[in-house]
Amino acid sequence: MHYADLLIHSARMMATLKGHSDSPAVGEKMSEIGLIENGAVAIREGKIIAVGTTEEVRKACLGPETKEISAEGKVVTPGFVDPHTHVLYGGSRENELSLKLKGVPYLDILKQGGGILSTVRSTKQASDEEIKTQTNRRLRTMLSFGTTTAEVKSGYGLTVEEELRALRLIHELDKEQAVDLVPTFMGAHAVPAGYSEEEFTDYVIDEMLPKAAAEGLAEFCDVFCEPGVFSLESSERILVKAQQLNLKLKMHADELESAGGAELAAKLGVVSADHLLKVSEAGIAALAQKGVIAALLPATSFNLAKNSYAPAREMVRAGVPIALATDSNPGSSPTESMPLVLTIACLYLRLTPEEALAGATINAAHAIGRADQVGSLEVGKKGDVLILDIPNLNYLPYHFGNNPVEKVIKGGKLVW
Ligand code: NIG
Ligand code: FE
Numbered sequence: 461m462h463y464a465d466l467l468i469h470s471a472r473m474m475a476t477l478k479g480h481s482d483s484p485a486v487g488e489k490m491s492e493i494g495l496i497e498n499g500a501v502a503i504r505e506g507k508i509i510a511v512g513t514t515e516e517v518r519k520a521c522l523g524p525e526t527k528e529i530s531a532e533g534k535v536v537t538p539g540f541v542d543p544h545t546h547v548l549y550g551g552s553r554e555n556e557l558s559l560k561l562k563g564v565p566y567l568d569i570l571k572q573g574g575g576i577l578s579t580v581r582s583t584k585q586a587s588d589e590e591i592k593t594q595t596n597r598r599l600r601t602m603l604s605f606g607t608t609t610a611e612v613k614s615g616y617g618l619t620v621e622e623e624l625r626a627l628r629l630i631h632e633l634d635k636e637q638a639v640d641l642v643p644t645f646m647g648a649h650a651v652p653a654g655y656s657e658e659e660f661t662d663y664v665i666d667e668m669l670p671k672a673a674a675e676g677l678a679e680f681c682d683v684f685c686e687p688g689v690f691s692l693e694s695s696e697r698i699l700v701k702a703q704q705l706n707l708k709l710k711m712h713a714d715e716l717e718s719a720g721g722a723e724l725a726a727k728l729g730v731v732s733a734d735h736l737l738k739v740s741e742a743g744i745a746a747l748a749q750k751g752v753i754a755a756l757l758p759a760t761s762f763n764l765a766k767n768s769y770a771p772a773r774e775m776v777r778a779g780v781p782i783a784l785a786t787d788s789n790p791g792s793s794p795t796e797s798m799p800l801v802l803t804i805a806c807l808y809l810r811l812t813p814e815e816a817l818a819g820a821t822i823n824a825a826h827a828i829g830r831a832d833q834v835g836s837l838e839v840g841k842k843g844d845v846l847i848l849d850i851p852n853l854n855y856l857p858y859h860f861g862n863n864p865v866e867k868v869i870k871g872g873k874l875v876w
Contacts, residue, residue, distance in 0.1 A: 462509065463523025464502035466872050468845055469514040471536035473852060474499025476511055477822045477836035484753055484781035484826040490815040493853075494836070499536060502526075503843030503872035511837050529867065529874075531847045535856070537817065538837050539608025539844035539870065540798040541824035544710075544734050544755050544785035546646075547602070548595045548626055548633070549616045551582025553790045566764060566792060567688050567716065576616070576650040579790050583616040583626075591629055592636075598788065599639045601796040604876050606865040608844040609640040611785075611828045613682055615649030618660075620667050623647045627677035638868075638875040642828045644710060645669070645678035648690050648698050661694040665701045673705035679829065680731070682710040685721045692724050699728050708829060710755075714738045726750040732783065732827040736770045737761060744771070748779040753827045756819070757787035758804040759795050772809035782811070783827040784819035799856065799864055806857035813853045843872035 476494035485492065500517035502510040510517045522528075556578075559569055569575040583591065602610060612633075614626035627643055634641035647668040651660045672678050681702030685695035699709050708731050713721025715735035722743025725733035733747060734755040747754060754775050761769045772782060784801050787793040795801075798820055805816045825835025834842050849866040850856055856864060868876035 462504055462521065464504050464509060464521040464526045466503045466527050466529065466843070466869065467500060467517060467522055468529045468531055468536060468847065468869065469500040469518065471499040471531040472533050473497060474501065474536040474837065475817055475853065476838065477538055477818060478511070478838050480818070480822045481831050481836060481838065483751070484823045485818045486779045486781045487776060490776060490782065490818045491812060493814045493817055501536065501837050501845055503869070506843055506871040508837060508839055508841050508843050511839065529847070533851065534866065535848040535850050535853060537846045537848065538821045538835055539846055539868065540606045540820050541828065541830065541835055542602065542607045542610040542785050542788070542798055543732065543783050543824040543827035544757060544787050545610050546613050546615060546787070546789035547598050547610070547796070548591065548612055548614070548630055549579050549583050549790055550586030550591050550594060551579060551790065552794070553578060556791070560765070570650060573653065575791055577652065579616045580618050580650070580652065584622060588625070588629060592633060595629070595633060596637055598796055599633065599637050602788070603639050603868055604865065605797045605799055605863055606846045606868060607639060607796070607798055608868065608870050609642070609825070609828070609830060609834050611642045611644055611680070613644040613646040614678070615646035618647065618650065618652045620671055623668055624671060624675065624677065627672060631677065638870045640834070642680070642830065643678050644680040644682050645672045645707065646682040646684070647672070648683040648695070650684065650689060657690065657694055661690070661697060664698055669698070669701050669705055673707060679708060680710050681707040682712065684712045685724065686712065686715055687717050687719050692720055696724060696728065699730070703728070710734060714743060722747050725752055731829065734785070735760070737768055739771065744775055744778045744780060747775070751781070753781045753783050753823060755783045755785050755827050756805065756809060757785050757793065758809050759801050760787045760793040761808070762804050763793050769808045772805070772811055776815065781823050781826065782815065782819045783823040784816060785824065800860065803857040803860040813857055816857065817853065843869060845869040
């Protein structure tokens with residue numbers, strides 16, 4: 461055994477999330493978070509080389525050059541994985557707050573040319589440097605709240621050039637800052653003026669997808685499947701084409717209306733179906749049967765202020781694996797905070813803190829195809845570790861609106 465470069469020790473409680481890397485945690489297994497008291501984790505050349513009690517890990521890999529960090533009295537977890545964000549964009553939409561407070565529905569704002577289409581305009585107006593500066597700031601905030609890996613979607617371009625630009629900028633940002641980014645193509649995010657839904661669907665399939673795939677710019681393809689945006693038929697056509705081009709699939713499904721989105725997600729065997737506020741019973745059964753991950757976005761429900769949340773307990777009971785994400789975007793979820801998501805998930809999705817933590821780490825890693833690398837503290841995985849300044853796990857959702865993250869270690873380096 462080699463000596464560690466970094467050894468984090470004396471954690472009052474360390475949640476390893478071990479044992480779920482081959483397949484996501486479901487049902488009662490979502491509560492098995494691999495707790496170790498007086499825990500320690502050792503990292504060498506960016507990867508975890510030992511996990512156990514402080515005594516065990518120190519004995520095995522404490523060398524003369526090893527740097528040590530004490531987590532005495534604190535909780536240690538894997539870095540959070542945020543598997544659904546739209547964090548790359550120009551501008552902001554606080555001007556829509558008054559409409560929202562008057563009760564104007566989200567899709568009505570979009571139909572009036574606001575919402576996503578407003579961000580499409582402000583993104584187009586911004587230079588590459590401006591978009592990167594703004595997005596970097598958001599990624600830095602995400603990191604400060606413990607997110608060490610995040611999925612990022614395109615979708616504020618809606619032309620071939622602008623969508624490819626967004627995906628290229630995601631790749632550049634991935635290299636230039638600490639949070640690891642997983643790029644998703646989401647050209648089918650809204651229908652721009654001048655197109656029918658069918659015409660724009662054809663454009664996505666014939667022009668955008670082949671170019672995005674040819675440049676190797678995206679790992680996943682996502683669609684906003686929702687009555688009034690992209691129908692089941694259009695969504696299926698787009699996702700089938702994406703599958704032919706070797707992209708993995710995701711879907712925004714059953715967010716605002718129950719319309720068979722989850723059933724389609726299961727039929728296509730997507731990796732994750734996201735939102736699911738209005739998922740039907742048959743939809744839940746279909747997701748469970750196909751092992752589709754439900755990526756739930758309770759901060760979006762909270763921010764849309766409709767007092768309506770995804771039926772998470774029914775999904776856990778049915779054996780659907782649950783992941784949690786911020787949905788960070790300028791309209792329906794302008795936040796970068798996974799701790800806030802955990803609080804809302806416990807209070808309104810009625811997840812236990814253990815289930816919520818599994819959703820924000822290992823199951824989230826599965827939702828973006830990274831469970832072999834991140835999401836748990838296990839030998840061979842990236843040294844992505846959080847030290848939370850809290851005495852126990854209940855404290856994480858309990859004390860809300862603040863930042864419990866004291867230190868963020870990314871690939872064995874202290875980055876926050
Ligand atoms: O997941 N539902 C569609 N897309 C985003 C919202 C994007 C926006 O409003 O800018 C979502 O909520
Ligand atoms: Fe989204």
